[in-house]
Amino acid sequence: MSVTTQSTIATFGGKLLKLAHDSSVLGSEAKFNLFLPPQAQKSKVPVLIWLSGLTCTADNCSEKGFFQHGASKHGIAVLYPDTSPRGIGIKGEDDSYDFGTGAGFYVDATAEPWSKNYKMYSYVTEELANTVFEAFKDQLDSSKVSITGHSMGGHGALSLYLKNPGKYKSVSAFAPISNPLKAPWGEKAFKGYFGEQDWEKKGAEHDSTELLKKWKGGPLDILIDVGTGDNFYKQKQLLPENFLAAAKEIGQEKGVNVRFQPDYDHSYYTMATFADDHVDHAAKYLFA
């Protein structure tokens, strides 16, 4: 379970650690980044987990997302996992940008040949969390964790939050794939990871819109930003309206705030712009 530090980078008064460990769940070395704000030198800080989208590594958001700005101000650590196991050697794992490498979809695959390694759900919710909280037990408060993410990672954040009531203090998302069962990306990923027979049944357990319909975890306060200029929104990959409709269905319309940002696109330019808002959102609950 030991974590090795590959480099330490000073940023926003704190340190961005580029880390690696051997993941048993994924069966590969896994890299991740951890931003420790300056306050972590004095006392344990809460943690915001950022889940990235398709094709990303831990570095994209660390470099371009601007979350260190707000996290440093509030005194929140930010954990940036990778988006899949890497270098497993499965035939086809690198064939497309939206399945396999860089596209783990934050599920535990049940279909061969993916089921042995493509377990990003367990990786994020259990193994990585346990590893990080053990390795940084003096700096991180494991009882105060929030989650957020973008696109596939927005799907990750929402679904992990909804599947684990009370585990995360808050959730927010950028351009999340909110209803993967109804989106081309989601259908492709779920068919691959769960198999052609089971993909809808198993997929429903990881579909945030379906999960929301069944939500019994209390009043929600979910912040979502989607750009009206986002090509994937236009191509109906994100379907935030379905998520909103589910919220309405369970009487939690006020608990889901989808902000349609005029002209903003799917890129990190959008994350950078609204990162402070999402960190503020998490801070409300992490310091409550």
Next chain:
Amino acid sequence: MSVTTQSTIATFGGKLLKLAHDSSVLGSEAKFNLFLPPQAQKSKVPVLIWLSGLTCTADNCSEKGFFQHGASKHGIAVLYPDTSPRGIGIKGEDDSYDFGTGAGFYVDATAEPWSKNYKMYSYVTEELANTVFEAFKDQLDSSKVSITGHSMGGHGALSLYLKNPGKYKSVSAFAPISNPLKAPWGEKAFKGYFGEQDWEKKGAEHDSTELLKKWKGGPLDILIDVGTGDNFYKQKQLLPENFLAAAKEIGQEKGVNVRFQPDYDHSYYTMATFADDHVDHAAKYLFA
């Protein structure tokens, strides 16, 4: 002289324009980015020119520098030129990261075969400026321009400022190559662009430390950030102490503020951290 818009990206309430034009000075198509803050929709805004370092294009700082954050707040446009002409076809132009493509050093080369195209000094000070101020005459105030940059671009910002008293309202820099005549990077570039005979004599006209010794332009207020963890600082490529010594020599020690940032490195993580300070610095003079 016409500018074509390749894309428009919403960011920090404004627009990042990815632009291109045919540069006669460089003899190639040249790309550049221009951030227009929201205030530019109502009235002309001042401009901060950002000059990038070795290997960069206009995109690196646009994506990772976070200058849009402060620029949006103050109402300042940010102009991001490229770092050299591209695709000229000179033998050897792509051989090293620190000479030729991506390494124009903001000089006008006098030695063959570089002298026809490698004229980044004239490109930035004249052609690009004229092009941009003409194409965006309703949004930009050409009488209010400041300059900043990183590494080779820090050298660019300081030398352009010192060579043109009054042209720029202020200058700042990140990890600038402050005394290229005494740095391996500078010696290599100047020998290549000015020739083995002339490189020291011609180089002195572009060496910020030499230029500072001769400064007659009035009281200075230069902000420079250098990371103590910066490997190029440790390898004596930057030599800020020489620049400071020159300032002392001319009685302007108070006019040059070199902040040695503990552990910070040469990367954009450092720019992102202190970008607001540099934009604030420029704002003081752009809105004076």
